[in-house]
Amino acid sequence: MSGFDPGWLFLREPADRLARSEDLAREAGSWLAAQGSALEVLDIGCGTGSTLRSLAPVFPQAARWILLDNDPALLEQARQLAGETVHVSFARHDLNDIAGLPLEGVSLLTASALFDLCSEGFCAQLVKRAASEGCAVYAALNYDGVMRWSVAHPLDQAVRAAFNRHQQTDKGFGTALGPDAASRLAVLLEAEGYRVRLAESPWVMGPGEADLQRSFLKGFRQPLMEIGELPETGIDDWLSFRLKAVHMPESRCEVGHLDLLALPA
Template identity: 35%
Template sequence: MTLAADDLAFTSPWLAQREPADIQARNRDLTARCADWLARHRKGTQQHVACLDLGSGAGANPAYLAPRLPGPQSWCLVDNDVSLLPTAEKRGRSLHDAGNRPIRLSTTVRDLRELRHDPLALDDLVAVADLVTASALFDLVSHSWVARLADACARHDASVLFTLSIDGDWAFTEAGQRLAISPEDDWIRETLAVHQYRDKGFGPALGGDAPTRLAQIFSARGYRVWKRPSPWILRPEQPESIPLALAMIQGWAMAVEEQCPDTADRVRAWHRDRHDALTAGTLGLMVGHRDLFAIAGDGE
């Protein structure tokens, strides 16, 4: 999802930088469960599986899911960034489903924040979908926004696959994935969590509570819910992962400094220390995420 510059900017370089880590982190079990459900749900019909992807950016979600799900498939990608959707369209032209059939893909320019005040528009988007997907979106949205989405999904019996929602857990790691414990990390983590609850235009953001709240909201509407961990594991012995770790701690430092301006010197000292350790290859970084797959109660 792309936000205004004063909130968070999901630029094309950033999305490209994180995609390899996202691919490694995605929970294969839930992807397979979704594929199995779609195969049984669509058995005996050649109608397209209608997939709606929210906050699509440059199209990484269908690029990963399409070849792993049965078809034929028809995707509608929704984002507010007109500079990213052409990349998604271009990628879509080369995508095939698990049966090697080309997918259909269309894009819609829509600011998901506006749907906060227009539940009928959200309902219209979901109405034709068999599967609603989103990746790295729900820490930004509010409880009420998710509730409206869940209401729409329940009305139309749409299943959902939501991936890479941050859970608020992160830690620096030494070789062998041993945790590197630091009181300064704890302070940064706690302050960052408060910042992540700030309104991003959807209402008070879910932040690291997103995975738990998603499960609660969809369960309350009769959905069967499966959750699995999908952490980024950026290892110190894998130097290709370090630029992403450096980008993460830079963003965290900026957020904490914004949250507590009078602690700028402390934040910068923490950032300098962790930056040097990551660059030297003595530390890696684990960033917790969770994936969720849910089907309407009578979906199986």
């Protein structure tokens, strides 16, 4: 098990879909359609298959997807949800084995909400492998460190800084890039000759997204305690204020992400 709760992945999926840059998704689909018969897409860290569900409507129908994850329970959910509407197969694989990734013949490598968990070294090796196979890269929803609340609390800035530092601890791939993921990935891809575009894809959550906001906020306590920069009472006061503020009509929470599309030159 990877520890990624399918309930959390389903809860965030509508916000992710709304946030994704339509422009980059469509450009990825047009580029893929222009590749003739080579329409293989490999989605890494697929979870329950959110990337497939979001992109399939703007991708050529002939696209053949491989959904890859190391969590068998998430892969099973992805399998059940995929039905028979698209060409899709599934692979259980640990991404740390980059040489063993089934990238031969793949035109487009996709990932969502993944690269902020990954290290510079992992990204560098993956980019080299993608470049050697000549495949394009679409990487959506990379957290970029921005968190804003319209209803302010005095600890907001300190919480954001501590949370962002925790984002750069090891998440299974070495020291994580966290908020720097999309910009570092862009530099690594450009160095391999890719044409790279970045687009903002923030979540903007109001009272209508109360369940997502509550679940998101409840995920703060453990990292804030682990990083140890704020007293426990401060963390709990901040959390209880934030959980109440979710229901205020004027309350908004913005969480920044960046989508990236890199096309081989």
